[in-house]
Amino acid sequence: MYNSFIEQLAGLDLSGFSIKPAPFDQTDFPCDDAIDQTLTGVWSDLFSMFAGTALEADAEDIAWGFVNLFHRAATRKSSQLDRASNEIRALLACADGSEVHSSNLEEQIGRAQAAEASMVAFEQMREMAATLYREEMGSSWRPMSGSRSRHSGTFTSAVIDARDFLRARAERRRNAHSPEGTPVVFAGGRSSFPSTDGAKMFANAVWATLDKVRDRVPDMFLVHGGDSKGADRLAASWAERHNVQQLVFSLDRRLGARAGFKRNEQMLDLKPRYVVAFAGNGVLERLVIEAKLRRVTIVDRRILPSATR
Known part of the structure; x- marks a missing residue:
């Protein structure tokens, strides 16, 4: 059965076949109310379970890790965004005006847009969880290393030009790490x-x-x-x-x-x-x-x- 399946697969005509990311749609992300209500409910149930038990002394470590789940997810999306941005730069450097090149550039911009929107969503979840941590523990949540920056706003699919994307990305990165006042x-x-x-x-x-x-x-x-x-x-x-x-x-x-x-x-x-x-x-x-x-x-x-x- 296994060999038969391999043979059938080998016989398929896959020329011109490619796998592309799903279309980017900002409305696919959880709304603010859903994030707040869900995380508040999960937090309340989780730490009421620890109360009065031998695990209560470990509650702060668990709480820190809960917030860190969203911080790590945001960090991974930021890395994906950086890679997509590097691909955009490489494509711009070798632009030849061909349809294939334009298609590749459009695809990388779509990947970058989706990664950034996901990053911002996870940062929002982290900030909500960090607020719950502060209220529960009485202190500010901080990652083990690096910064806990938050990017304001999201990137919209209305931006088409790759150079505009890279300039906007650099500006948001500076703003996220540069306090004003x-x-x-x-x-x-x-x-x-x-x-x-x-x-x-x-x-x-x-x-x-x-x-x-x-x-x-x-x-x-x-x-x-x-x-x-x-x-x-x-x-x-x-x-x-x-x-x-x-x-x-x-x-x-x-x-x-x-x-x-x-x-x-x-x-x-x-x-x-x-x-x-x-x-x-x-x-x-x-x-x-x-x-x-x-x-x-x-x-x-x-x-x-x-x-x-």
Whole structure:
């Protein structure tokens, strides 16, 4: 039976046969309400199952992974978009005006459009899941590596010219990674507290300070080191709740002991309006000194009660 099938397949006339992606249609994607309602329902059922069980302590890891599912899907679509964009560039470089070339170019543009629309949809799902994570865990969700950028808007099939597509793609990429407004640097270390009330008082102090800074700088974007367990985590949570853009400067571990000082330099090179400083280590103290030398205003909150580093 197997050989017979192979023989029949070999006898088929497949000349001119090709496999193309399905026609791109923006309306094929889930609507906003469907995304919000579905993810909220799944989240509620999943974590109510953990409540009061031995798995409750692992709920945060599961929650992080839930958000990461959509982040990884968006990242894969972004990679597909990059490959399609590279194909478009290659086709433009060898344009010969033939019908075959035009067809290939049109097909690659269609692939790119579909990949970008899928990427934006998955990013929307990730942002909804990240909101649920923040409400459940009280902190901002961040990927293990890379940026959590979001591309505003989608690419429409009305764009036909390949050069227009590539210019639009480059512009969206820049916008997704470039916050707009006035930079405000936030710095703080990790603290321990003798009671839950002490931890809440500290969190409230961080948030109240940032509220006051935002009153003075309405177009601020927050610059910080992205520590997932320290004061940076509280600042990131505040930024998400207030829709304030964030620019994270992670440590370059290759620099060893110089990494923290290099990060200080990079953040201050942005010429921030303020440096908001809570208690931290010697690297933070050096940040305050350098900021003063550059005549940057310090919002000094390094002395707060009920906290030990």
